[in-house]
Amino acid sequence: MRKYNAAVVGGCAAGMTAAINAKRLNPELNIVIIEKLPRIGKKILATGNGRCNMTNLSAVASDYKNADFVEKVFEKYPPEKVVDFFESTGLLTYADSESRVYPRSNMAASVLDSLRFEIEGLGIDVICDMPVSEITKKNGGFEINREILCEKLIIATGGKSSPSQGSDGSGYSLAKQLGHSVTKLYPSLVPLTVKENVKPLKGVRARNVELTLKTDREIKKTKGELLFTDGGISGIAAMELAAAAEELLERVKQKTFTSIDFLPDMNLTQLIDYMLKLKDIKGYCSIDMLFSGILPKSLGIEICKACSLYKQEKKIARLNRREIINLAEKAKSFELEITGTKGFANAQVTSGGVSIEEINPETMESVICKGLYFAGEIIDVDAPCGGYNLQWAFASGLLAGENI
Numbered sequence: 560m561r562k563y564n565a566a567v568v569g570g571c572a573a574g575m576t577a578a579i580n581a582k583r584l585n586p587e588l589n590i591v592i593i594e595k596l597p598r599i600g601k602k603i604l605a606t607g608n609g610r611c612n613m614t615n616l617s618a619v620a621s622d623y624k625n626a627d628f629v630e631k632v633f634e635k636y637p638p639e640k641v642v643d644f645f646e647s648t649g650l651l652t653y654a655d656s657e658s659r660v661y662p663r664s665n666m667a668a669s670v671l672d673s674l675r676f677e678i679e680g681l682g683i684d685v686i687c688d689m690p691v692s693e694i695t696k697k698n699g700g701f702e703i704n705r706e707i708l709c710e711k712l713i714i715a716t717g718g719k720s721s722p723s724q725g726s727d728g729s730g731y732s733l734a735k736q737l738g739h740s741v742t743k744l745y746p747s748l749v750p751l752t753v754k755e756n757v758k759p760l761k762g763v764r765a766r767n768v769e770l771t772l773k774t775d776r777e778i779k780k781t782k783g784e785l786l787f788t789d790g791g792i793s794g795i796a797a798m799e800l801a802a803a804a805e806e807l808l809e810r811v812k813q814k815t816f817t818s819i820d821f822l823p824d825m826n827l828t829q830l831i832d833y834m835l836k837l838k839d840i841k842g843y844c845s846i847d848m849l850f851s852g853i854l855p856k857s858l859g860i861e862i863c864k865a866c867s868l869y870k871q872e873k874k875i876a877r878l879n880r881r882e883i884i885n886l887a888e889k890a891k892s893f894e895l896e897i898t899g900t901k902g903f904a905n906a907q908v909t910s911g912g913v914s915i916e917e918i919n920p921e922t923m924e925s926v927i928c929k930g931l932y933f934a935g936e937i938i939d940v941d942a943p944c945g946g947y948n949l950q951w952a953f954a955s956g957l958l959a960g961e962n963i
């Protein structure tokens with residue numbers, strides 16, 4: 560039986576920062592990271608399309624689920640402190656125009672390396688290829704997989720999204736073994752599936768659209784990029800609706816739609832005026848070209864089809880005023896019925912997790928089980944795209960590490 564002062568189960572964003580902070584603050588601490596995959600930090604490499612959007616300088620607690628809980632953690636570790644932490648490992652960063660922070664190298668591998676080498680330099684033990692499936696309380700501490708004893712324990716096993724990167728939801732059963740409850744889990748930041756046939760639009764990207772999630776009333780709005788896929792929609796604007804859409808479909812069991820405004824920067828009158836002008840100057844063109852000055856051509860064709868106004872040989876000049884108004888309205892509220900999401904396998908984040916009622920946000924220690932701490936996505940906290948989720952993982956990891 561190997562013995563440690565502290566063990567961290569889960570060696571990725573939250574677990575690595577927790578172990579580093581703990582060891583830096585208490586160099587005498589005999590600490591181990593236990594990871595089920597052959598290497599630590601695999602998911603970091605996949606983040607931000609390989610660039611790792613590490614945090615967001617404008618992230619505040621109200622951007623997150625369970626904001627009051629997050630607030631306490633960010634009082635100690637706001638985004639600037641996370642940036643400082645990485646700088647202290649030698650990693651320099653920059654922020655883009657939307658305050659999203661990336662490594663100067665633009666490579667996620669740099670973020671992982673900065674953590675890996677810090678772990679090595681500090682002499683933190685790392686055990687890989689060890690999926691933890693059993694934790695019991697023993698002599699005031701914990702026994703892990705009947706192989707390792709520790710006095711203090713941090714569970715940082717992530718959620719159940721993207722299981723190919725290790726986070727398969729097994730952490731929830733570890734939390735339950737130690738008396739914790741887990742809230743309902745939904746895949747978040749994941750593509751949506753829709754009822755309509757959107758295959759003709761597969762691969763078409765529309766930038767800066769506005770989406771509204773609705774049943775018989777408006778539920779949520781998002782803005783950003785939209786990408787049509789085989790059976791649905793992806794891109795940041797669509798993915799940010801996913802958890803709310805899943806919850807509606809499951810809990811409320813109501814038909815759920817997304818209304819797409821492809822041109823949120825133009826109001827309806829401006830769009831109608833533009834199209835009437837186009838009728839004058841491009842009237843000789845086929846209807847295929849109607850939206851080609853402002854939207855991808857294939858999208859314009861689908862908008863015409865949705866208004867039953869599409870005939871390839873039809874000229875723009877043949878459209879009457881009523882038809883132009885219908886087309887403009889459709890471009891500003893193109894409805895698709897949501898049937899579901901692409902599930903946890905394709906989700907970037909899990910919404911739901913270990914109940915915040917059972918964790919002290921000043922320390923990240925369990926209020927049920929002394930000596931047990933949580934950090935990262937395993938907790939019932941999540942946020943939109945843009946560096947917010949890693950900010951949470953790093954901040955809660957640093958805080959848990961400080962307190963063991």
Ligand SMILES: Cc1cc2nc3c(=O)[nH]c(=O)nc-3n(C[C@H](O)[C@H](O)[C@H](O)COP(=O)(O)OP(=O)(O)OC[C@H]3O[C@@H](n4cnc5c(N)ncnc54)[C@H](O)[C@@H]3O)c2cc1C
Pocket residue numbers: 568569570571572573574593594595596599600601602603605606607608611612613614689690691692715716717718720721724725726727728729730906907908934935936937945946947948949950952
């Ligand atoms: C494709 C993709 C891109 C993303 N891009 C961004 C981005 O750019 N910016 C951003 O802010 N967020 C991004 N996210 C979300 C972000 O990566 C996560 O929120 C964050 O990694 C959560 O950190 P964590 O340490 O809590 O959990 P994870 O990163 O999921 O790490 C958990 C670790 O625990 C290990 N583990 C799990 N169970 C066990 C067990 N039983 N025993 C031992 N080890 C176990 C896993 O193998 C894993 O290494 C992205 C996610 C994905 C999937």
